[in-house]
Every structure is written in structure tokens, then in C-alpha cells.
Amino acid sequence: MKNVLKASLMTLVLFMAAQLTYAQVKSDYNKDADFSKYKTYTFAGWEKNSSESVNDFDKKRILDALKSEFDSRGMTLAETGGDATITLFIVVDEKTSTTAYTTYNGGMGYGGRWGWGYGAGGMGTSTTSYSENDYTEGTLVVDMYDTESKDLVWQGILTAVVKEKPEKREKGIPKKISKLMKTYPVAATK
Numbered sequence: 001m002k003n004v005l006k007a008s009l010m011t012l013v014l015f016m017a018a019q020l021t022y023a024q025v026k027s028d029y030n031k032d033a034d035f036s037k038y039k040t041y042t043f044a045g046w047e048k049n050s051s052e053s054v055n056d057f058d059k060k061r062i063l064d065a066l067k068s069e070f071d072s073r074g075m076t077l078a079e080t081g082g083d084a085t086i087t088l089f090i091v092v093d094e095k096t097s098t099t100a101y102t103t104y105n106g107g108m109g110y111g112g113r114w115g116w117g118y119g120a121g122g123m124g125t126s127t128t129s130y131s132e133n134d135y136t137e138g139t140l141v142v143d144m145y146d147t148e149s150k151d152l153v154w155q156g157i158l159t160a161v162v163k164e165k166p167e168k169r170e171k172g173i174p175k176k177i178s179k180l181m182k183t184y185p186v187a188a189t190k
Helices: 002-021 047-053 056-071 166-181
Strands: 023-027 042-044 085-104 124-148 150-162
Touching: 023 056, 023 166, 042 056, 047 085, 056 085, 056 166
Parallel strands: 042 085
Antiparallel strands: 023 150, 085 124, 124 150
């Protein structure tokens, strides 16, 4: 029984750890839009000063990763007047995850096959421990507008845990942007 409890606890801990490192992606797009006509794009900047919660290094990592992904779809960055206009919005929140672990120490006893019969029973005890883990979660929203009509044609939303170490962000940001861009209606060709 103890081995089953230990295995269950390990599974729960691994599941929680995976949830904390997992990047969640959502997207939506205009089904009537002709995405093949977008050959150039312009970055219009960060919405509502949302970039204030991100340092300059990470802003560059995000922009470079997006540029690489759009390049791989045959689109070229234009300083002004692109076929599409890209805006970015980011929110960073401090979060806490709580994990509960219950240890059960059962009593000794025998009650027959259906719970009645001769024998002596004992009471079991249990103890529940809680642990909390603080982490930072970031949500990046990428909006793509048709420059001429000003209509929103694609929106991608990426939510992930923000890594504290710069080396991890340097490797992780492009991977997460790549995962987000897999939801873009045009597949990468490079």
C-alpha cells in the first residue's frame, strides 16, 4: 500500500511540474481572409505599454523569434506599410500553486468478506501536508491586422511560466514562439 501511495505522489508531483513548464497556446483567425496575400508585415509595437514588465533582452528575443517564424512563412519585415500589421500585448502575473500530500496509516483488523464477522478492528490515521510554489506566468498576445482594412485576421495567445535564468529564456522563448506559430494558418516552409 505504501508503494502505491509513493507512486501516486510521484505521479502527482511530476504532473504538477509538467504543468508549470508547459506552454499553453490558443489562436483564432478570420476563415475568410486570404493569408497568401500577406507578403510583408510591420511591427506596430506593444499595446498599452505592456512591454514595461519585460526587459529589453526578452523583448528582442520575442521580436527575433516572431521575425524568424514569419520569415519561414515567406513574409518579410517592412519598417512601414506592410501588408499586415502585428501588435503585441504581454501580461506578467505572480502565481502560486498548491500541492497536497496525504499520508494514511491504516489500522489492523478483520471484518470478513463483506465487512462483518469476528475480529478486532483498529482506527487509521492520516496526515495531509501542503506545499506552495511561487512562480511567474506570462501571457503574450500576438494580433495580426490587415493593414488596408484594419480588420483583425489572426490572434495567437501564448501562456507559459517565465524562467528566472536568462539562459533558459534565451532557449525557451524561440521554442514557445515556434509552438504558437504552428497555429498560424500558413505553415512554415523553411
